[in-house]
Amino acid sequence: MNNTTTITLEAKILEVLESLSDCELISVNNEYEGNINGENYINSMDEFDDLHCGMTPWEIARAVTYGDFCAAHDYFRYNVYGNLESTDYVADWIDLEEIAAYCAEHEDALYCDEIQEAIDEYNDGLEESEETA
Numbered sequence: 312m313n314n315t316t317t318i319t320l321e322a323k324i325l326e327v328l329e330s331l332s333d334c335e336l337i338s339v340n341n342e343y344e345g346n347i348n349g350e351n352y353i354n355s356m357d358e359f360d361d362l363h364c365g366m367t368p369w370e371i372a373r374a375v376t377y378g379d380f381c382a383a384h385d386y387f388r389y390n391v392y393g394n395l396e397s398t399d400y401v402a403d404w405i406d407l408e409e410i411a412a413y414c415a416e417h418e419d420a421l422y423c424d425e426i427q428e429a430i431d432e433y434n435d436g437l438e439e440s441e442e443t444a
Contacts, residue, residue, distance in 0.1 A: 321415035323429045328407045335423065337386070340405045342421040343413060353388050353401055 331339065337353045344351050354362060359382075363371055374380075378394030380387065387397040388404065398404060414420065418434075420427035 320430065320433045321411045323433055324414045324426055325407060325411040327423075327425045327429050328411055331423070331425065333385075333401045335425075336405060337401055339410065339421045339423050339426070342423075343410050346419070346421070347413070350391070351388065351404065353386055353404060356382070356385055356387060356397070359387065 328336065328339065334355075337355070341352050343349070374389070374393060374395045376394075377392065378390060378396050380395040380397045382397070384397035385399050386401050386404075387395055390396050410421075414426055414430070418430055420430055
């Protein structure tokens with residue numbers, strides 16, 4: 312794939328990412344983080360108890376105290392120090408451009424139907440333009 316093609320596909324994917332709901336965006340982000348061995352996993356506050364099962368009260372208290380955490384927020388993650396951070400604005404934690412570039416370069420939809428449709432439509436357009444050339 313040449314640079315012009317990648318940039319155009321990347322722009323299409325970025326549009327899709329910008330239109331996703333928070334839940335869909337978290338799913339795409341967490342899949343991306345898994346693929347690149349990243350650490351920016353985002354969790355719903357509903358998962359808090361399950362993810363901290365087995366931790367001592369002291370470990371949880373330390374993670375909350377030294378992090379930037381509010382239990383009233385909708386989402387949380389661990390920072391690089393293992394402390395908790397929370398937010399209501401999940402898009403602030405996700406680099407959409409980085410994910411779009413990854414998806415375009417690898418043609419990986421990260422299990423998102425909307426991204427897969429953008430990739431398929433783009434590739435269909437490339438095939439049509441090659442046939443007419």
